[in-house]
Amino acid sequence: MRELSLDQLKTLISIIDLGTFSAAAQALHLAQPTVSLHISELETRINAALLIRGSKRVLPTAAGALLAERGRRLLRDADEALKLVRQQVQGGIGRVRLGTSTGIVVHILPQVLDKLGQNYPGIDVEVSILGSGETMMRLAQGSLDIGLVATPQVPVRDILISHWRSDPMMAFLPTRWQAPKRITPEWLAQQALIFNEPSTHMYHLTMAWFAEAGYSPRAKIELNYTEAMKSLVSAGYGAAVLPMDHAETAGMHPNTQILPLKPSLMRHIGIAHRPLPAIDGATRNLLQVLDLFRQVE
Known part of the structure; x- marks a missing residue:
């Protein structure tokens, strides 16, 4: 039949x-x-x-x-x-694979996902905690749909990057330390330091800041988890140079003083993805929500 x-x-x-x-x-x-x-x-x-x-x-x-x-x-x-x-x-339902760093996951992404849930409750976001280099590689391989990456990045074929946010890099110091009001490379290079791992964009950004002043300090410990670094600072283990989200305040970190750098330093984050004709509706809708949190350059 x-x-x-x-x-x-x-x-x-x-x-x-x-x-x-x-x-x-x-x-x-x-x-x-x-x-x-x-x-x-x-x-x-x-x-x-x-x-x-x-x-x-x-x-x-x-x-x-x-x-x-x-x-x-x-x-x-x-x-x-x-x-x-x-x-x-239309993007009302679907799964979006997103790669980003721990700092963004803790401070910014929850707000993004809350807004996405309000507007598109049928979209599920699968978050992978990755460095920017690996995020770019996985975007190129097709195993991620969106990456929130530190910029600038080496161009990757068929991957677009647009500016998303810029956060000031600050010196996170134990409160018991006597410190100047603005932290210079010369002063900070003499202190016990907590760095990001050498494979990270943050490490290279920080070391370039020291290098321009003629310094190349070594850290007591290197790790790639922002909140763990802040905890070590709070415990008096050392100082760290980290981005401060605009919603972040010193009161959120007990036993920590957060001071500006001199010269100033900024961490820039971009949104990386394939061209719009090559992505599905759910990914396009997440990009629209991310755009609501974009800072003007």
């Missing part, structure tokens, strides 16, 4: 619901011969009568009633499938 046609099932159900071929034809915007052909083809495929043609009203046979009952489920499932596909195309 050939596969059943949803249009033929819809015709059968309309006839049973409305009672006549002509009423079904009018409701479905079909010619009456087409309605008759649908039923004839169904009955041929099943090799059984589906309708009893009375003088005033058409009634289903037992086979017709069973097929109509199952047909209603199929039509509902088909409608639901089309609805879900449309929502995915």
